Amino acid sequence: MIFLSAVKNYQIVLWAFIIGLTVCVFGAIKLGQHYGLAGFLHGYTIGQTLLMFILLGQVLIEFRSPGKPNFGFLRYARTMPQLVVIGCGYNLGIWIDKMIFWFGPEGEQVHSFLYTFTDYDAANFLAYITVIPSYTYFLVKIETEFCGHFWAFFHAILSKRAYDDLKTERRKIARVTRESLFGLVKLQGTITLLCLLFAKDLVILFNIPPVAVVIFQKLVVAVFMQTMLLIIEIFLLYFDIKFETMIVTLIFLVSNVVLTFASLQLGYNFYGYGYLIACTLAVVVAYFYLDRHLKNLEYYTFTSQPLVS
Numbered sequence: 001m002i003f004l005s006a007v008k009n010y011q012i013v014l015w016a017f018i019i020g021l022t023v024c025v026f027g028a029i030k031l032g033q034h035y036g037l038a039g040f041l042h043g044y045t046i047g048q049t050l051l052m053f054i055l056l057g058q059v060l061i062e063f064r065s066p067g068k069p070n071f072g073f074l075r076y077a078r079t080m081p082q083l084v085v086i087g088c089g090y091n092l093g094i095w096i097d098k099m100i101f102w103f104g105p106e107g108e109q110v111h112s113f114l115y116t117f118t119d120y121d122a123a124n125f126l127a128y129i130t131v132i133p134s135y136t137y138f139l140v141k142i143e144t145e146f147c148g149h150f151w152a153f154f155h156a157i158l159s160k161r162a163y164d165d166l167k168t169e170r171r172k173i174a175r176v177t178r179e180s181l182f183g184l185v186k187l188q189g190t191i192t193l194l195c196l197l198f199a200k201d202l203v204i205l206f207n208i209p210p211v212a213v214v215i216f217q218k219l220v221v222a223v224f225m226q227t228m229l230l231i232i233e234i235f236l237l238y239f240d241i242k243f244e245t246m247i248v249t250l251i252f253l254v255s256n257v258v259l260t261f262a263s264l265q266l267g268y269n270f271y272g273y274g275y276l277i278a279c280t281l282a283v284v285v286a287y288f289y290l291d292r293h294l295k296n297l298e299y300y301t302f303t304s305q306p307l308v309s
Contacts, residue, residue, distance in 0.1 A: 003059050012058045020051025037111065082242040086249050090233070093253035094226070097260040097275045098124065104264055120271060122208040123216040127223045130195050134188045134227045146180060149173045150238060153297070174294040177235060181287075184231065188224050195220045211268075218272030225279035232286040236293070244289040252282035 004013050024047025031039030077084050101107060102115035109115050153169040195202060196217055203213045229252065236245045259274030 001055055004055060004062065007062055009058065009062065013055070016051055016054040016058070019054065020047050023047035023050050080242070082246045085246050086233070086237075086242070089246070089249040089253045090230075093249065093256050093278070096253065097256050097278075100257070100260045100264065101271075119209055119212040120215055122206070123203075123212045123219050123272070124223075126202060126206055126208065126216060127195075127219040130191055130220055131188060131223050131227045133191060134184055134224075137184060137187055138231055141180070141183070146173075146176055146235070146238075149176050170294075170297045173297065177290070177294060181228070181231070184228065188227060192220055192224045214269060215272045218276050222272065222276040222279050225276065225283050229279055229283045229286060232283065232290055235290055236286065239293055239297075241289065241293060245286075248282050248286040248289065251285055252278055255281055 001013055004010075024044050027043030027046050028040045029043070031043040033039070035042070098117075098121065101117040101120045104117070107115050107117045149169065149172045153166070153173055156165050156169050199213050199217050199220070200210070203210060203216060208216070229248075233245050233248060236248075256275055256278035259277050261274070263270040263272070263274040
């Protein structure tokens with residue numbers, strides 16, 4: 001999807017999702033009627049697989065190459081191990097609290113390797129739906145506006161323009177970055193506040209156990225923080241701040257593990273606090289690094305360059 005978006009082939013992406021998700025829904029319903037839970041899962045998987053192959057086929061058409069598959073990109077795992085830690089650590093950080101609850105005392109084995117903790121999983125699913133507008137806002141507005149100022153700053157360096165011009169471009173980057181984050185806070189903050197106000201109604205509407213409302217109220221704030229964390233980390237990686245981003249990611253992962261285990265010991269009313277506090281802590285540290293870098297962007301840009309004789 002990212003490759004096809006890069007060549008602005010949005011129509012194929014749209015139709016691939018329409019076809020794939022339609023097969024997901026009807027395949028799950030039909031197979032589920034005959035084969036139960038396994039049928040639902042197989043129908044969903046067939047639709048997702050079809051979606052992947054449609055997108056993959058279009059990528060191969062768009063990017064034709066006479067060469068054989070080349071796995072040389074794997075060498076970057078040795079030269080840039082921090083990116084491996086960031087990618088794996090962030091995604092593990094998102095899922096580790098769910099895994100702890102699945103295999104905890106209240107987890108339930110549905111079938112084979114499929115585990116669940118219904119109250120926590122259902123509340124999580126509903127909470128994640130609420131941040132869809134924020135991802136749209138980021139892709140449509142933040143990233144496009146930020147990129148223009150980002151490239152203008154580095155083009156000014158490559159063009160050997162005056163230092164005052166660099167400071168002007170740096171101020172523009174800092175301004176659009178902070179305005180983008182503030183706009184995101186206003187958008188998602190409003191949605192999160194409404195979800196908190198109508199939490200009981202939403203839980204009933206989606207047929208989630210009413211007792212899970214106490215978990216949902218924490219998780220809807222937590223996913224707000226997690227969205228902020230993701231976007232700030234993307235900004236950090238734009239500036240190639242790998243080490244600090246890795247530190248933020250490890251803080252998120254480790255604190256989520258420790259605090260989720262602690263919430264299990266404290267009882268049901270504390271479920272969700274581990275994820276919420278871990279996301280919030282990581283956001284605070286990530287914003288500190290981003291703000292510091294924006295204030296001294298010229299210094300960090302020039303001092304990060306290798307010395308040549």
